[in-house]
Amino acid sequence: MCDLDTKDEVKQIDVIVVGAGLAGLTATYLLKMKGFNVRVVEADSKIGGRIKTVVEDRRIYELGATWVFDHNTTLRTLLKKLNIKLYNQFVEGLGLYEIDKANRPHGFDTKQVSGGTPYYKIKGGSAQIVQKLFQLIGEDFVKLGTKIKAIESKHEHIKVISEKGEKFKARYVIVTVPPRLLETSISFHPILPSEKVAVMRSTHTWMAESIKFTIHFTQDFWRNKGLAGMIVSGVGTIMEVQDHSSPEDGTYALLGFLREDAITLSLKEREKIVVEDLVRILGEEASDYIAYKDATWADAPLTSSVSVNRGLTIHQYNGHDVLVRPEMNGKLLFAGAETSKINPGYMEGAVLSAFRVVKEIEKASKN
Ligand SMILES: Cc1cc2nc3c(=O)[nH]c(=O)nc-3n(C[C@H](O)[C@H](O)[C@H](O)COP(=O)(O)OP(=O)(O)OC[C@H]3O[C@@H](n4cnc5c(N)ncnc54)[C@H](O)[C@@H]3O)c2cc1C
DSSP, rough: OOOOOOGGGGGGGEEEEESHHHHHHHHHHHHTTOOOOEEESSSSSSSOTTTOOEEEEEEEEEOOOEOTTOOOOHHHHHHHTTTTEEOOOOOOOOOEEEESSSOOEEETHHHHTTTTTTOOOEEOTTTTHHHHHHHHHHHGGGOSSOOOEEEEEEEEEEEEETOOOEEEEEEEEEEOSSHHHHHOOOEEEEHHHHHHHHHTTTTTTTTTTTTEEEEESSSHHHHTTTTTEEEEEESSSSEEEOOOOGGGTTEEEEEEOOOOGGSSSOHHHHHHHHHHHHHHOOOOOGEEEEEEEEEEEEGGGTTTTTTTTTTTTTTTTTTTTTHHHHHHHEEEEEEEEOSSSSSSSSSHHHHHHHHHHHHHHHHHHHO
């Protein structure tokens, strides 16, 4: 139970972080380590934001962030510190590329996709990272089910107000909500500069329109056929698929992305079409699956804006100087994956943004 309640109106704290995704939890953890009195407010009933791992019967369904890359050096250092292990993405064997449904898909060398560089997944699922951070922060410091609707600058402090009318005050507030959503969902008093609003409105949110699925089988039958489980289809409802098996845990799965327009289908319809696509491409064995799950991120109102990314180019304005500029006399700071200039939109970008705002707060609080 979070101790952040209206008594904090009186007992001012140092920092309130809005959003318990990777950026928010990393910033909170770092600030706590440095001795700041910090709390997180999260609209959802759970932590994680765009990191969404479902575990059922030891089977891992990765429905949000999945891959870690060699160049994600800050993220990898954090994972090491949290004692979280990585394992290589399986890419042995041929990939399959489907250009029409009437003919057999073409085989391709999977190294064409990664240039031969290994890339990794998080052992036990991506949610390990947010769960470990949450444990280290302590549940008393994270207030779930608290959707912030307004942020007000007062003389010496800054106030956040929830939809339920709760008011909390602090010396600094860090917002980690994706900028395009932030602009439409939280009001600021005084209002933010118009150039900031324009940039926020035009900032691309990574993966906001994606549909990610995981399907579990009794066997990794594709590996027995010399296939990597990597599929690229230009004509199916599935667009991209990769192996998600963990033979040492006795689980065999594929995960990937569906076409955006599959959001108009029901979950049952999407499941049926994914199985049909996999049977056509990999063989009849694909019909013998254990369970299917997916996440449609375009209708996730706490990470996607209403019009998603319509009209924007990929990573547009991510890390823009105007986006990251503190406001309200330095009391309001902006973090989140989209505010990073390096690896924007990715977990690495989220972690880097947390390090940046923590540094900004440290510097400001010394003055
Ligand atoms: C399908 C998918 C696949 C991905 N694959 C990869 C990958 O393979 N590798 C990789 O590095 N990255 C990947 N990403 C991106 C990665 O998930 C993000 O970079 C990272 O999780 C973003 O963290 P964040 O904290 O910046 O934002 P978010 O995770 O979006 O967190 C923002 C938080 O703010 C909360 N919030 C929103 N509004 C309010 C409000 N008004 N009041 C309070 N709280 C609020 C939200 O509920 C959320 O918890 C993927 C993302 C998706 C969706």
